[in-house]
Amino acid sequence: MESPRPHDLFDRETEWRTLESLWRKPRPDLVFVMGRRRAGKSFMLTRFAQQVGGIYYQATRRTEAEQLAGLTRVIGQHFDDAALQAGIAFPSWEDLFGYITRRADGSPFLFVLDEFPYLAAAAPALTSIIQSLWDHAWPKTQIKLVLSGSYISAMNQLEEVDQPLYGRRTAKLVVGPFGLAEAALFMPGWSVRDQMIAYGMYGHLPGHLSLIDAARPLGANVADALLTPSGRLVDEAQHMLDAFTADAHVHYSIIEAIAGGEQTWGGITKRVGRVGGTLQRAIRWLEEMQVIARVAPVTERNPQRSKRAVYRIIDPYVAFWHRLIAPLVNAGTLGLVAPEQLWNEAVSPALDDYMGLVFEEMCRDFVRRGDRLPFRPVRLGEWWDGASRNQVDVVAIGGKGDLLVGECKWGRVTAAHLRSLRERAHAVAAEFGGVTHIHTALFSGRGEGDDEVLLEAEAGATLFFSGEDLRSPVRQTFS
Numbered sequence: 001m002e003s004p005r006p007h008d009l010f011d012r013e014t015e016w017r018t019l020e021s022l023w024r025k026p027r028p029d030l031v032f033v034m035g036r037r038r039a040g041k042s043f044m045l046t047r048f049a050q051q052v053g054g055i056y057y058q059a060t061r062r063t064e065a066e067q068l069a070g071l072t073r074v075i076g077q078h079f080d081d082a083a084l085q086a087g088i089a090f091p092s093w094e095d096l097f098g099y100i101t102r103r104a105d106g107s108p109f110l111f112v113l114d115e116f117p118y119l120a121a122a123a124p125a126l127t128s129i130i131q132s133l134w135d136h137a138w139p140k141t142q143i144k145l146v147l148s149g150s151y152i153s154a155m156n157q158l159e160e161v162d163q164p165l166y167g168r169r170t171a172k173l174v175v176g177p178f179g180l181a182e183a184a185l186f187m188p189g190w191s192v193r194d195q196m197i198a199y200g201m202y203g204h205l206p207g208h209l210s211l212i213d214a215a216r217p218l219g220a221n222v223a224d225a226l227l228t229p230s231g232r233l234v235d236e237a238q239h240m241l242d243a244f245t246a247d248a249h250v251h252y253s254i255i256e257a258i259a260g261g262e263q264t265w266g267g268i269t270k271r272v273g274r275v276g277g278t279l280q281r282a283i284r285w286l287e288e289m290q291v292i293a294r295v296a297p298v299t300e301r302n303p304q305r306s307k308r309a310v311y312r313i314i315d316p317y318v319a320f321w322h323r324l325i326a327p328l329v330n331a332g333t334l335g336l337v338a339p340e341q342l343w344n345e346a347v348s349p350a351l352d353d354y355m356g357l358v359f360e361e362m363c364r365d366f367v368r369r370g371d372r373l374p375f376r377p378v379r380l381g382e383w384w385d386g387a388s389r390n391q392v393d394v395v396a397i398g399g400k401g402d403l404l405v406g407e408c409k410w411g412r413v414t415a416a417h418l419r420s421l422r423e424r425a426h427a428v429a430a431e432f433g434g435v436t437h438i439h440t441a442l443f444s445g446r447g448e449g450d451d452e453v454l455l456e457a458e459a460g461a462t463l464f465f466s467g468e469d470l471r472s473p474v475r476q477t478f479s
């Protein structure tokens with residue numbers, strides 16, 4: 001029997017179906033779920049646990065004894081066990097899991113341990129205990145143990161070859177961010193332009209998007225959340241790594257450098273004032289935590305060794321905060337100037353310049369989905385030459401030699417943009433090799449093109465997409 005997806009759980013159809021599929025299988029499962037904080041992991045897992053009558057527990061930074069006592073009470077409430085509810089804690093993790101195993105009695109049973117890295121840090125033997133259970137006590141059960149966490153690097157370490165749980169997980173879910181189509185669900189009734197701008201400021205995480213009050217205008221929302229000292233998002237970007245490391249000053253400096261325009265290794269090194277292993281380790285950790293991304297031209301055959309690579313901030317909220325909010329915070333302006341005035345004078349006038357890169361990523365996400373394209377992309381990215389003088393915002397390659405090149409403009413697109421794109425397309429095709437057909441695409445945030453562009457689009461000589469197209473949740477089905 002399927003568990004209906006809750007109406008307040010936007011998107012996540014794939015993740016929900018995966019959980020359902022695992023639930024129906026007559027076997028034990030060990031599932032790892034990971035993703036950034038505010039990505040909606042806990043929201044989804046609590047609701048699935050409610051649907052199937054399972055146990056959900058979210059760990060915090062506490063001692064092993066406190067964790068064991070807290071989880072004991074949750075288990076006691078679930079099974080209506082008076083002794084456990086009264087505070088008589090299990091003396092050990094083996095006893096706790098043994099109790100769960102007996103109460104499950106061979107039937108399917110879901111047990112979710114969220115923010116598992118906190119548990120593992122407090123109880124270093126816990127992963128070995130789970131390994132022993134998995135190998136000896138659970139093979140004939142239908143216990144579904146879900147280990148979830150926002151500390152992505154710690155979750156990845158659970159699978160390393162020298163770790164007790166290596167090779168034992170049966171499924172892995174990476175709960176990623178939302179695209180524009182999913183984010184727009186939080187702002188029904190808004191214009192697509194305001195939805196795109198809100199996406200550029202609040203970012204792509206459901207936990208941030210859920211703060212939007214769709215009954216109020218964009219400016220009022222931003223004033224409350226980002227332009228007042230008590231705003232919910234006014235300082236989260238400053239503290240987003242605090243829960244994962246006690247010494248994050250280098251990491252924050254790297255993020256600030258990238259947000260300030262230093263996207264190359266040399267530029268970041270100069271800005272941060274660090275070289276060598278310290279900087280390299282910090283950058284790799286930020287990549288693993290899905291805060292920044294190293295991006296190379298899509299034509300590179302060995303991206304990891306590319307000397308043309310640059311670094312980008314993944315979450316639009318983090319980029320926006322460092323670009324437009326941090327200067328106001330550092331200057332002490334917040335609290336001195338009315339939020340509405342800051343919106344009108346400091347933020348709104350700068351949005352057209354800021355939204356350019358955000359819109360480019362929206363366009364790449366649209367192409368990644370494959371909506372209304374002449375072929376299914378097998379590789380997607382962007383391109384720039386060695387001198388960074390020429391670039392193409394969207395590049396997609398198909399399996400039969402089809403190449404799509406796209407130009408993204410937050411404003412209006414013109415015939416001059418199209419001519420320039422066609423010239424650069426040949427350089428991209430030359431680097432790929434084997435290209436049999438070149439398709440061009442123009443993306444306009446305003447949905448505006450000059451007469452020549454519109455005529456070419458109508459004749460099928462180029463593709464033309466607006467913000468309305470990017471917002472559409474429709475998925476293309478290829479034959």
